[in-house]
Amino acid sequence: MKAPGHEAALALLASVALGIALVLYYQPTVYASPxxxxxxxxxxxxxxxxxxxxxxxxxxxxxxxxxxxxxxxxxxxxxxxxxxxxxxxxxxxxxxxxxxxxxxxxxxxxxxxxxxxxxxxLLQGQTEQLPAALLVAVAAVGAASYLSLTEKGRDIVFRVASVPVAYALVNRENALRNARRRLIYEYVRRNPGVGPRAISRGLGISFGEVQWHLSVLERVGLVARASLVKRALYYPAETPLHEWLPSFARRELGIRVRPEHVQRNEYRIRVLLAKGCTVAELKALLASTS
Structure with a gap:
């Protein structure tokens, strides 16, 4: 197993090599393909x-x-x-x-x-000078690679890096290494059907940061989302509808519905949630299935 210092050195060396290659091979006028x-x-x-x-x-x-x-x-x-x-x-x-x-x-x-x-x-062409933004991007890749080796570093990347760079650092295997993202995921597991504002209040994490972490968890397939009017409901992606919806209905809607009734009407319920139904529509459907 490589030491973190070795991985950091390799990441930085790769970035330096990329920068050198760009400088050596950059031509006076470039017509790069999209x-x-x-x-x-x-x-x-x-x-x-x-x-x-x-x-x-x-x-x-x-x-x-x-x-x-x-x-x-x-x-x-x-x-x-x-x-x-x-x-x-x-x-x-x-x-x-x-x-x-x-x-x-x-x-x-x-x-x-x-x-x-x-x-x-196509672009019409670029200036004859190597763009400063390109050099900054190379430096950012190296810095992000180095910082992502530690949890504290990943938090720094979250705060200062662009969305594409931050997304590139996260996959299903490492998504839960971030302490706050792990807290949010566990909160969703304990409270399936919860919304981002409730998570923000429950954990004391800013609403914007909660939204960011939920988008990452959804992208890597750890949570899924349903829509209730303008309200997003998040639940563990691996949890079947009949396992989380009854507890949500009892907690948020004041309706008791049995898991077997949800299973029997799962298609109708999912179609309703997919289109973004109102509370009244969902309550009416669940009441008719109980």
């Missing part, structure tokens, strides 16, 4: 059709709902257009990137794949 940076585990780059067009595939789990979810960002482009059947897509300019946001619902009990076609217009 590239896709995925920021959601449900989207993949299926193929690059040509220098300006690419095909992404978004995999929606059963009864999943996306609401202005950032799929990923395009670099090295002067403008970006994205289209997909059945999806509401929005492209936002964020610094030097064009980020694609999607809203969609999969009301079926099967996984559904949707193709997203992206057209990214």
């Amino acid at each position: 590239s896709f940076l995925p920021l959601d585990s449900r989207v993949t780059l299926f193929k690059t059709l040509n220098s300006t067009d690419m095909l992404l595939v978004l995999s929606l789990p059963p009864y999943a709902q996306l609401e202005k979810t950032r799929l990923g960002c395009i670099a090295n482009a002067s403008s970006v257009e994205a289209t997909a059947p059945g999806l509401s897509l929005e492209v936002r300019r964020e610094g030097g990137l064009y980020c694609i946001y999607a809203s969609a619902v999969n009301p079926t009990p099967q996984f559904t794949s949707v193709e997203v076609r992206v057209h990214a217009a």
Whole structure:
């Protein structure tokens, strides 16, 4: 097993080597092809059709709902257009990137794949000087690699790094190494169906930080989300609906419903939650199944 110091040294050396390579091979005028940076585990780059067009595939789990979810960002482009059947897509300019946001619902009990076609217009060219932002990015990669070796360092990365860099550091295997994220996950396990504001109050963690950690936990598949009007309900992804919904209904809605009744009407309930139902609609459906 490598010592943390060795891993840190390797990370820093790799960053320095990358910086040197960029300086040595950077040409006076660069026409870089657009590239896709995925920021959601449900989207993949299926193929690059040509220098300006690419095909992404978004995999929606059963009864999943996306609401202005950032799929990923395009670099090295002067403008970006994205289209997909059945999806509401929005492209936002964020610094030097064009980020694609999607809203969609999969009301079926099967996984559904949707193709997203992206057209990214080429840049007209870059200045003859190596951009300072590129050197800063190289330094940031090295710093983030070094800091992420410790929990304190990962907290620093969370506070100061950009969203793409911070997302790149977290996967399913290491997501719970962060102490606060682990607290939030355990809180969701103990209180399935809980919302971010309740978590914030219960743990004394700021609402914004709770939202961030929940988005990470959802991205790596540790928690899932249902919608009740404008309220997001989070529960452990591996917990079946009939195991968490009865306790939520008793705690939040004042309704007693048996697990077997939830199982028998699971499809109807999931469709209702996926579209973002009102409290009255959910109470009426649960009351009819009890």
